[in-house]
Amino acid sequence: MNDIIPEALRRGEEYLDRVNELPVSRGQDPTAIRQHLEQTYSFAAPMPAAELVDDVAGMLEDWAVQTIHPRYFGYFNPTPLPEAVAGDLMAAIYNPQLAVWSHGPAAVEMEQHVLRWLAGRFGLPGATCGAHFTSGGSEANFTAVLAALTSRLPAYARHGLGGIDEKPTIYHSAAAHDSFTKICHMTGLGRDALRVVPLDGHMRLDLDALRERLEADRDAGETPVMVVATAGTTAAGIIDPLEETAALCRKHSAWFHVDAAWGGAAVLSPRLEQLMRGIEMADSITCDAHKWLNVTMGAGMFFCRDKRVLDETFRVSTDYMPGLTAGVVDNFVTSAQWSRRFIGLKLFLALASRGESGFAEIIEGQAAVGDYLRQRLEEAGWVHISRSPLPVCCVTHPRIEAGETSVDKVLEKVLASGQAWISKVKLGDRAALRACVTSCLTTLEDIDALVDEMDAAVAG
Numbered sequence: 118m119n120d121i122i123p124e125a126l127r128r129g130e131e132y133l134d135r136v137n138e139l140p141v142s143r144g145q146d147p148t149a150i151r152q153h154l155e156q157t158y159s160f161a162a163p164m165p166a167a168e169l170v171d172d173v174a175g176m177l178e179d180w181a182v183q184t185i186h187p188r189y190f191g192y193f194n195p196t197p198l199p200e201a202v203a204g205d206l207m208a209a210i211y212n213p214q215l216a217v218w219s220h221g222p223a224a225v226e227m228e229q230h231v232l233r234w235l236a237g238r239f240g241l242p243g244a245t246c247g248a249h250f251t252s253g254g255s256e257a258n259f260t261a262v263l264a265a266l267t268s269r270l271p272a273y274a275r276h277g278l279g280g281i282d283e284k285p286t287i288y289h290s291a292a293a294h295d296s297f298t299k300i301c302h303m304t305g306l307g308r309d310a311l312r313v314v315p316l317d318g319h320m321r322l323d324l325d326a327l328r329e330r331l332e333a334d335r336d337a338g339e340t341p342v343m344v345v346a347t348a349g350t351t352a353a354g355i356i357d358p359l360e361e362t363a364a365l366c367r368k369h370s371a372w373f374h375v376d377a378a379w380g381g382a383a384v385l386s387p388r389l390e391q392l393m394r395g396i397e398m399a400d401s402i403t404c405d406a407h408k409w410l411n412v413t414m415g416a417g418m419f420f421c422r423d424k425r426v427l428d429e430t431f432r433v434s435t436d437y438m439p440g441l442t443a444g445v446v447d448n449f450v451t452s453a454q455w456s457r458r459f460i461g462l463k464l465f466l467a468l469a470s471r472g473e474s475g476f477a478e479i480i481e482g483q484a485a486v487g488d489y490l491r492q493r494l495e496e497a498g499w500v501h502i503s504r505s506p507l508p509v510c511c512v513t514h515p516r517i518e519a520g521e522t523s524v525d526k527v528l529e530k531v532l533a534s535g536q537a538w539i540s541k542v543k544l545g546d547r548a549a550l551r552a553c554v555t556s557c558l559t560t561l562e563d564i565d566a567l568v569d570e571m572d573a574a575v576a577g
């Protein structure tokens with residue numbers, strides 16, 4: 118038997134045991150990586166499994182930001198739960214094909230079971246809602262725009278944007294995820310169709326500005342098809358006013374999409390769920406399991422209030438696929454992907470293993486560590502320039518404001534220390550350092566270490 122799987126498990130376990138001791142990141146040099154690849158991988162002769170696995174693992178340890186490290190305070194990349202890793206492994210071993218129900222009925226039903234359960238937590242109507250797993254939040258947002266166009270402009274499916282009279286526009290705040298810019302390009306809406314609405318004093322979608330823009334566009338003969346509210350913005354974790362945005366959408370017959378790619382996980386926490394109030398009014402929701410639900414990439418989810426819209430958007434008939442099965446989900450006619458891996462198994466295993474209360478504990482634990490981070494930064498003289506109820510902080514410092522140092526210099530020093538990984542953002546016209554609690558293994562001691570590192574970097 119090929120021994121590469123046991124070798125990969127052996128090396129993976131070793132890595133998990135000592136990842137905490139590794140630098141969170143090291144220098145990155147494309148020349149060194151390419152030279153190593155040239156020298157080691159001519160592919161001319163077979164390579165023994167142990168040697169191959171050790172070499173690849175070494176590259177991943179030396180030449181990557183260790184996103185699973187408890188002192189990685191970067192983007193929404195979690196330390197995956199072991200159940201999620203097992204889920205990926207089982208999905209790879211069994212490799213079921215989820216395009217059609219009849220090829221992988223158990224797998225499709227497990228995914229639908231977990232999606233139905235989550236749809237219920239979002240407050241969507243179980244009987245009429247449709248949902249599927251995606252590669253990530255970008256694909257889910259893409260699906261939302263396609264669904265909105267299909268639902269609001271019946272001639273779009275047949276004639277495309279060039280063959281209809283309407284000039285569709287979509288709306289989101291200046292802090293929304295930029296996937297929508299690419300989506301406007303990819304769908305043929307054009308980048309100019311995206312209306313970027315300013316933020317209010319709390320960095321949320323400004324409702325007055327949205328109202329004015331919707332009315333002005335209607336008066337100018339445009340057709341507002343969709344408004345996106347973000348529940349947990351990428352930079353600052355801000356939650357847009359969901360209920361009020363829903364009401365405006367209703368008034369203008371616009372599709373209401375909630376991008377809860379990161380923040381959506383809060384619905385599983387009794388303490389945080391009220392932050393998501395209004396999400397139940399969404400026509401569609403993006404929520405990524407590979408963010409705050411702590412599973413491996415890529416596991417996005419798309420929820421649609423009315424599954425008939427998905428049926429209409431992705432309908433297709435072929436002679437070479439097995440026939441469809443009545444009363445079940447055949448993913449290739451309800452979603453963008455065709456051949457599809459068993460994405461949902463990792464979330465299924467994690468939820469089944471931990472239970473809802475276990476998940477609530479993890480999410481609330483991370484939120485509490487985020488509260489501690491907020492407080493420690495404040496005590497150390499850092500100034501918050503955004504206020505999120507979720508575990509992400511964006512800060513500046515009096516020394517930065519006075520021009521004695523800069524965000525870039527502080528960032529460089531923190532990253533060079535290898536002790537923690539943070540990022541920088543621009544909120545309005547202010548640069549800030551951003552630290553997000555994204556690992557369920559981050560402790561209060563890790564927060565102390567981060568703040569010490571930031572203090573040393575800003576002082577030096």
Ligand SMILES: Cc1ncc(COP(=O)(O)O)c(C=O)c1O
Pocket residue numbers: 192193252253254255256258294296347349350351376377378379405417
């Ligand atoms: C709010 C939001 N939406 C969408 C996305 C895109 O998700 P993905 O990177 O999984 O495509 C992100 C990514 O960080 C995000 O923060």
